Amino acid sequence: SLKPGCTEHKSTCCYCGVGCGVSVQKDALGRLLVEGEMGHPVNDGQLCSKGMNLHYTVNDVSDRLHYPLMRYAKNQPRIRVSWESAMQRTAAVFKSLIAQYGPESVAFYASGQCLTEEYYVINKLIKGFIGSNNIDTNSRLCMSSAVVGYKMSLGEDSVPVSYADIDLADVILVAGANPAWCHPILWRRVEAAKARNPDLKIIVSDPRKTQTCAIADVHLQVNPGTDIVLHHAIGRLLIEMDAVDHTFIRDHAEGYEAYRTSVLLRSVEESALICGVSLAKITQAASYIAGAKSYMSMWTMGLNQSAVGVNKNLSLINLNLITGQIGRPGAGPLSLTGQPNAMGGREVGGLSNLLPAHRDLLNPAHRAEVEQFWGVPAGSIAAKPGLSATEMFQALDDGTLKAVWIICTNPLTSMPNVRQVEAGLKKAKFVVVQEISNKAETLEYADVVFPAAAWAEKEGTMTNAERRISHLPKIVNAPGEALPDAEIICRFAQEMGYQGFDFENASAIYSEHAQLTAGTHIDVSGLNYATLTKNRTVQWPYPAGSTGAGTSRLFTNRVFYTPSGKAQIQSVSDENTSEKCSEEFPFILNTGRIRDQWHTMSKTGKVNKLKQHMGESFVEVHPDDAAFLRIQEGSLVEVKNQRGCVRVKAKLSDDLKRGCVFMPMHWGKIAGRDDNRVNNLTSSLVDPKSKEPDFKFAAVSVQAF
Ligand code: SF4
Known part of the structure; x- marks a missing residue:
């Protein structure tokens, strides 16, 4: 009250x-x-x-940035300056770099925490006006394999279901995810559904026995990297159990015969051995799915953050497609989004290979549509995709990229193989950091610092994992001179001399974005701030003339967004191309979130209560491995490979398999020491189709320190 x-x-x-x-x-x-x-x-x-x-x-604003800072040379201190001087200098440097080295010499690296309006203006600025596609975000590290998976199977990056489908499902497979910790409120809905209906079967596949397994009917504790083998084995069993929906396949899907041939190549017995899961458990999981009236699959980083992330996604979605479990109540794939607005960013085309409203950057007609809408000359939008997240920092390192503008993210903790990011930032000619916190490690490399408004200090919209758009009002003033991110970008664009950035407010930006979606599959041209405030939340699509709460389920007519209108059952190789373990580096390092921390802790790290759960970084080691290595609970351990090392305390746990270790992703440099930082060890390997890094599989050595 x-x-x-x-x-x-x-x-x-x-x-x-x-x-x-x-x-x-x-x-x-x-x-x-x-x-x-x-x-x-x-x-x-x-x-x-x-x-x-x-x-x-x-x-608590004690750690906030209050005013712009700037340094005139790398060896000079950053000093307080006015917004005008910081903007003028930044625009002058960008103009000069673009004139000397071309538009591809500059880049923006943003965040899945940005509001849709912020993404929209950054994307419009660089793609429409600067003439480069060098805008990527940390969503690349999170959802890009799911994006490609959806596009290849359903025709577009479109989550078919709603959370309400959880209440209607009778079998849920959770693959490579620990929603009990990482998506807790969603998981409470699953727990409640299970409590109401004990016949609801929960299958969890994960190399670790996490809290999510507490209500699992079966836990498939796969060996890291063997998810596709497991999904194929389940697919093969579904075929053998005659649980395939041949009518759906005949009328609404393509590719089944090739899929059938590929999954029959390996016996289920052989697959069980490769996965390290008993044949009985795999058969149990397959019979649950075979008997399901409504089958849902859920997944997140365990599948996405992989050198074969797209193939993992496709092999899981295939299980929905061959059983016709899509477009019906309680049935379909649901990718769990890591960040609050990763989906909103994709809607406006906020990755280096996308255009607004799910248009295709490689399609000349789509580029022309967007150019016309933005009022820029034909050919303004470059046809070549820009640099992805990891490529950006590699390009800074090799000197081809000269300037980077980092917004609302801390790559010095969150990027894989983070020493390469450090090397890149050291070599960059010009670094702009747009941030809320004065503790971000990126500030050390910044030539210009723009203080940004945080949550509740600015207005905008976000879209959650079930396509639900909501409006976030400004409730309090930002401290000092901090400004909303969208306003900072629009001021810069105007300083550069570009037209089309004189938006009156965030609402005007949203309305422009909404109009650009008209006629597409994610049409939200019926939405504006007034509708959003009145309805509270709306699920897209929501074309002009719509009323009510939007579209809760896609593909109910079984017509997909592919050229043929049919879903594509994609046959994929079950090979894992992660780096190989060796005698020198025999352990597999897995990384992930813990329950009470968020990403690089610039917000949750300020809250004492949240530190009570796990207050420092650690490495989980199986007790048998620990005994062999003479490691005890709480003893200091060195985890190492050719990229770097960490020294943290050991936590002994038989929730993981022998030969595997786990470290949380959250800790970066603390008091100048970076030996808590797991991304010293992770690899730069990415999925070739999604460019998403392989955070879940790095070969390391482990020893008592
Ligand atoms: Fe909900 Fe926020 Fe918790 Fe996510 S982090 S489950 S959005 S309360």
């Missing part, structure tokens, strides 16, 4: 892609209190530990 003297505001949690609604009370001093929003379709009043503590991150 509303406390005396407070005002109430509705917003959305800015952490994971579940997209929980929050009710924010602001007191007379401008302090916020966040609670779960009752009646919200995602969370109905619930919040996880991170969401519950969100207000602390806004109320």
Whole structure:
């Protein structure tokens, strides 16, 4: 209930892609209190530990950047400057680099936490006006394999289902994900569904026995990197059990015969051996799916963050397609989004190979449509895809990229093989950092620092993992001179002399984005801030003239977004191309989130309560491996490979397999020491189709220190 003297505001949690609604009370001093929003379709009043503590991150401004900083030479200190001087200098440097080295010499590296309006203006600026496609975001590290998987199988990057389908499913397969920790409120919905209906079968496939396994009917504890072999074995069993929907395949899919041939190449017995899972468990999982009236699959980074991430996605989606489990209540694939607005970013084309509204950068007609809409001359949008996240920092390192503008992300903790990122930033001619926190490691390399407004200090929209768009109001003023990210970009664009960035407010940016989607599969031309505020949330598509809450389920007519209208059952190799273990580096390092921290901890790291769960980095080691290596619980361990090393305490756990170790992704440099940072060790290897890095598989040595 509303406390005396407070005002109430509705917003959305800015952490994971579940997209929980929050009710924010602001007191007379401008302090916020966040609670779960009752009646919200995602969370109905619930919040996880991170969401519950969100207000602390806004109320505590002790670590915030308050005004622009700049240095005139690399060896000079950064000093406080006015917005005008920082903008003028940045525009002058960008103009001079573009004139001397071409538009591809500059790049923007942004974030899945950016609001849709922010993505939109960054994308418009670089693609439409600067003339390069060098805009990538940390969504590349998170969802790009799922994007390509959806495109190849369903024709577009379109999540077919809603969370409400969880309540209607009778079998759910969770692959390479720990939603109990990483998407907690979504998982509570699964737990509630299971409590209501004990016949709901939960299958979990994961190399680790995580909290998610607590309600699993079967846990397929696969060897790292063998997911495709497992999915193929299940596919083969479904064929042998006659559980294939031949009518769906005949009328609505293509590629089944080639798929059938490919999965029959390996016996299920051989697959079981490769996966390290018993034949009985694989058969049990396959019979659950075979008997399902409504089968859903869920996955996240265990499949996406892989050198074969796209193939892993396709092999999982194939199980929905061969059984016709899509476009019906309680059936379909649901990729769990890591970040709050990774999907909103994709809607506006915020990756180096995309165009707005799921248009294709390589399609000249699509480029022409966008050029015309933006009012730029034909040919302004370059045909060549820009640099992906990892390529950007490699290009800084080899000198082909001269300047990078980093927005709302901390690549010095989150990028794989992070020493290469350091090397790149050291060599960069010009680095702009647009940030909220004065603790971000990137600041050390910044020539210009733009202080940004944080969550609740700016207005915009986000889209969650089930295509649900919500409006986030500005509730408090940003500290000092900090500005909303979209405003910073628009000011810069105008300083560069570009037309089309004089938006009156965030609402005007959203309306322009919405108009650009008209006629596409993600048409939201019926949406504006007034509709969004009135309806609270809306699921796309929502074309002009729509009413109500939007589209809860896609492909109900079984017509897909492919040229033939049919879903594509893609045959893929089951080979894992991750780096190989060796005598020198015999362990497989897996990385991931812990329950109470978010990404690189610039927000959750400020909240004491959230540090109680796990307050420092660690490495999980199997007790048998630990005994062999003479490592005890809590003893200092060195984990090492050719890229770097870390020294952290050991946690002994038989939740992982022998030969595997696990480290959390969150810790970066602490007090100048970087030996907590797991990305010293991860590899630069990426999936060739999605360019998503292989965070889940690095060969390392482990020894007592
Ligand atoms: Fe926020 Fe995700 Fe937790 Fe919901 S589940 S409160 S969106 S972090």
